[in-house]
Amino acid sequence: MSERQARFEALYADHHAAIFGYALRRTASPDDAADILADTFLAAWRRLDELPPGHDAKMWLYGAARRFLANYYRGERRRSALADRLHAELGSSCAPADSDGESARFAEAMLRLPPRQRELLALNAWEGLDYGEIAAVLGCSRNAVRIRLHRARLRLAAELAGTGDTESGIYLAGLSTHPAQNQRG
Template identity: 50%
Template structure:
């Protein structure tokens, strides 16, 4: 089948069955975005496999079958993603417990971290939570490596001062461990 002929056939199929497929998919998903994605994937499959698409009314049924498989794949993907998120959440919780100060200081640490300027919180989070080096932080912040190191040093000093005012023994944990405790898991 030549390309112009294929394009015309696809357009005819699309126009004839778009509304039916959208209704079919929309009744099976929770959001308009999910419906749009599934519909697009269904028609992308139809385009790739245009020679396999039957003629007339059978095309509609064939498209329903494709849409059904697209939706099933989406559900499987969501299930795998949920399982992964749950597993990672458990791992993060265990890791947080192993790196966080005792619970009696945790709220004080979070409050002290929250009192910092947003720029201080960001530079501390990039280094502590994301594990970036000061050179990498410089790229993220769009500044020189020297400026990033300076910002990090000042942010650590301000966090230590906030923690000291809150009565948290900074020497016992270190500013890095306390900054880790400020993150939201």
């Protein structure tokens, strides 16, 4: 082990808990605090020859962690501002087109589906993917997608009918009983 590496390991062993605690008390999550800790000690490794000895090294680490925290806060503010702006833009542009409750009824029916069926329907209807493309996304065969999508459509039709029974919902929403007739693309 080189003298440089030994010095860094001693520095880390002596001060990592204090710097981590400092960051942890000032961030939203332990993961963010760990990132601050990693950035701080990466900077210390790069500037190890410039670090003051003894107690002053700990103060240098606190100063570096403080600067990384300032960057963290700036990033959080930017992300928050962007999220707020997107929320406002999407909220006004994605308002339901109908006012008779059809969209809400459809959304509620979709939420009652198992997550896998919701994903299949969304990939097909919202993303415009065909069976082969969905198979590539999900890592399964085209035939498996065809069968699962057919079952998901039946389940959605039953949920829209309010029965939860796939047999009673077969003909709702223009769905045929043959999945190949429903394939897009």
